[in-house]
Amino acid sequence: MPAIAVHKAALREGLVLPYAEVGGPSGVPVVLVHGYADSWWTFEPLLRRMPASLHAYAPTQRGHGDADKPPDGYLPEDFATDLVAFMDSVGIERAVLVGGSSGGVQARIVAGRYPDRVAGLVLLGVPVALADKPAAAELWEAVRDLEDPVDRDFVERFALGMTAEPVARGFLETIVEENLKAPARVWRETLRGLLETDLRATLAGILVPTLAVWGDQDPIVTRAEQQTVLDTVIGSRLIVYEGAGHVVYWERPERVVRDIADFADFAKSAA
16 A cells, blocks of 8 residues: 655645645656545545556645635636646646546646646546536535535535445545635635536547546436537547446545556557
8 A cells, every 4th residue: 555645836826735646756647636625635545546557646726625725716727727837846747637526627628728738537427517407506505605614514414425335434524624624715616616617618629538437326427428528529438337426436446546547558558
């Protein structure tokens, strides 16, 4: 089991993001991009299982976890700009981007705009749209009136609603603690950005090898959305995890790591 090292990356304008890292320079660079309200800790089950063939980085995005929390910059395109700046800061020229949930939106933006920086793209339960979904509207109703400190019961319900299979209680408690580090305004402005952005448009122009991974019990992302990815991104592939929910990387970390490693090997040979 590899040891996880935690560092800090200084980006433009003094923005500092913590990031977790496992692996050495001989491994294929992989950047794990977390989703809404999370931090690098959401990928801890994957990081603990990373093979030596991969050199993984998991940054915490602005406003989240222990990252700096500037007053603005919470649109998907802002997070995408930060992602490229992070890669510059830690010296990653080209990497496989692995986006979890809404983290796949900024990963898609980077893949479409900077294909020379992206060796491949893995989308783990990533939505094609949110604004038209009742669950997203219900979440917005709750989030728009959030105040600090953010209610712990609300965060626990949010985290528990993401899974279809049991997840270790201690890990879920860590996720809740990390979610609580995001101020109410970050919950609000990040979700507003996701709802007001044309997420479908972020699929345009992606020419790098792409793998979609989806749990068929996902309460947020539909099978039809996965078909949209296949129809839009040339040469993309889909792996369905039967019985898994939205965060397959919590529920099936061993399999997710295997699929990422196999895909990274494929992307490396295709370069």
